[in-house]
Amino acid sequence: MTTLPTQAELAALALETARRCGVDTDALAGDVTTTSPINGLPVTSLAWQGAAEVDAAVARAQEAFLAWRRVPAPGRGALVKRFGELLAEHRDDLATLVSIEAGKITSEARGEIQEMIDICDFAVGLSRQLYGRTMPSERPGHRLMETWHPLGVVGVVSAFNFPAAVWSWNTAVALVCGDPVVWKPSELTPLTSLACHAVLQRAIAEQGAPAGLSQVLLGGPEAGEALVGHPGVALLSATGSTRMGRAVGPRVAERFGRSLLELGGNNAAVVAPSADLDLTVRGIVFSAAGTAGQRCTTMRRVIAHRSVADELTDRLASAYDRLPIGNPMAAGTLVGPLVNRRAYDAMTSAVEQALADGGTLVAGGGRALADLAPEAYYARPAIVRLEKQSDVVTRETFAPLLYVLPYDDFREAIDLNNAVPQGLSSSVFTSDVAEAELFLSAEGSDCGIVNVNIGTSGAEIGGAFGGEKETGGGRESGSDAWRAYMRRATNTVNFSGELPLAQGVDFTV
Template sequence: MTTTALPTADDLQAQARSALERCGVDLDLLTGEQTSHSPINGETLANLSWTSADEVDACVARARDAFAIWRDTPAPARGALVRRLGALLMEHKADIATLVSLEVGKITSEALGEVQEMIDVCDFAVGLSRQLYGRTMPSERPGHRLMETWHPLGVVGVISAFNFPVAVWSWNTAIALVCGDPVVWKPSETAPLSALACNAVLQQAIAEAAAPANLSQVVIGGADVGQRLVDHQDVALISATGSTRMGQAVGQRVAARFGRCLLELGGNNAAIVTPSADLDLTVRGIVFAAAGTAGQRCTTMRRVIVHESVLDDLAKRLTSVYERLPIGDPTTDGTLVGPLIGGSAYQAMTAALGQAQDEGGKVLVGGERQLADAASDAYYVQPAVVQMPQQTQIVTRETFAPVLYLIPYTDLDEALSLNNAVPQGLSSSIFTEDQAEAERFMSAAGSDCGLVNVNIGTSGAEIGGAFGGEKETGGGRESGSDAWRTYMRRATNTVNYSGELPLAQGVDFSV
């Protein structure tokens, strides 16, 4: 089911300007030679100037100056700033969500959910500001105390991708700020307006808290700007979200200067569907994870490893739901599938479907372009389900589009092997009513992913848990749990109050 009417360029530009103005963005910034397009209609959304690579150096220098003040600010006071940021994000939730929809094509409920995720991580970080715990360990020497303390790390560079244009920034920024670190943010080139709005909201919070003005800065530009940030000796941590290829380049460059990296890269996420699975629940979990955000999440479900006894039933159910998915303008009520980010994503999807058929796959539903007559430069597609005879070459590669492969299995050992037999290791699920199967899936010999779920899909992680994956996903962890340690440096402290000088390990060095 496809809606046919799309908004005009004037309509979208007016919405964007109104949202930006309410967030406190100077509209004079919307001048320049670089054009931003909306995937909703493929037309110009705004023009603006990009930051030059040379300007990155000045931003980092200002951040270093802010760090000298912020690292000595008590952590609970740093948390007060983040508390105010969360309140302002709540106030501007609808405006930022509007910009997210206009720039990357998310349906309204998903865009609002992304901003809610920002608010939630601020709540988490505020509590964390009073819990940056170290440890005290027993010393082997009498009259000594052995402990560890955690200190602010330095300037954090954040490079974010288009599919979560604001949430990923907030995961890093809220935690970095309570840990005592300033942030320099290089957003996706496709989502500069969302970044300007978020930065303006944070700048208001900074001013109200009388915090250093340059705790947060945005550098908008292309690969040269990102590379300058990656290579800068004064950037202590680079948190980068994107493709595996990008992460390989970033990781090597940061390692060459002995900096730190937090990488969130590709995903090729699978769900195992067992004979005991509740198929009604399973279908709901699969459809959101596979078709939500038009298949453009790093946690999007791309493979369903389904027991041969329920394969035909599940395939029929999924095909029926996919045929009825409402596709079109993401800002319209009732739409569930918005546009792809651009033509290259559509081409990648078409190529993947062609290769899947060459490798023996059968397209059960989807793959066709929609609304091409209404907007030639906008790329709407019907999400596709492809039944494969086995896990072939194309299935092991991530295609950042709504293509879902169904792969049969005969026993759980085979299913676990298929789940793990891809280079990526981000998210995974099992649908089962058998407790033993669930426990095996979560065990050390089960899924090798960073996110391992039971009876839910692969998308929709909560901020309380650490988010990230293994293998070519990069190994990074953001958001909850103890991910805060990435943004701090550890010191091991030994205090001698004995009046003597015994050496460790019984060493005798008397003089």
């Protein structure tokens, strides 16, 4: 039988866990109450910070930057190495806080903390690989090259669904690039944020680095708006909705700052006639129902060849019927709660609209566990079968709602994949090499992440993460995403003793 922790049990666990991570929980009293999606009840009360605190934080970060940029990159990597070691020590504690505040099942919460450890490993190696190029000069006795330098203060605005990992993607890379970070986390996950910050502050103290390298600001829209508009923030990395991005992007551009925007996703999998359906079903179910559908990379559309659409739909419906829904901290649970009532209402509205557009509900839908937790919102992951991609399908619904659509021709499937405003993640399930290569080509998926025979979610830190179109166009994490956190200088060195001009220009006086 499913049971949920009481308010007192969950609040006590959250505070004790945060304390073990180094948070001064005795100083947390405030007038803003946060709740847990597990039972919908209060966890703690905190004080919110506003624009004045943002100004002070950016000033402290700028002071730290002036010292930190002089530290050789491998020395900066030593701090990140220690941070990764401390994250490993507190892996279970941080995962517990992620579960309490974001509602993630235990294995996914631990996976998020492992992702933090992994990006630290990546960044440590990166600290010795911040390469510039040497290019041939057209002028004799000259050397042409580029160098990369620390950029400045990095502001991070993160969302509830990855309350720790997204911050770490930015922070680990920013620190080895020579930049301090000011973090405005989601209002829904403050204890997770404070605990992550405390762990990094311990590493900073142990390494003798400037304390202002890492700061966290708990606050509402006022704090976020102040950080976005602050002229002292060289790079603003924001994760959230496309609506948020429309406000953030122009504000940063207006002051000639840089921005990394990780916004909405409306991700699809194309399922070809040659697909291994056993593998396909497993890949779809995790991508669509994992994290209760609350990932930006969640699969929201399945575009299946008409010859396999019926069988695939039946298999998915059967798998959905077996998904254990309940306390995300309990063993065996695969689907935890939605973050709040607004998320559940949005899912309900989207299902109703899809049915009005001619769709058929083939699995799930509706609320679960309402008798156990009337203030929490557990939803049964839903599948709606449609004959065409209606307007509701082109909108992102941040919940476990999956649409199944048929196709006849592979290029038609590609067109359906691309016929949404978002462009984050996509996948194709096929055994046909030509189809796989076409999907990966310039004529194929227009997304930033394009997979073959795996789902749309679960990206590794080694690759650059991000999307196109209304997803924002930013790239974080691996590959060469580090370049966003540095400034490039092109250098010409003349050792010839002469002064020839480029392009053969003659300016002899």
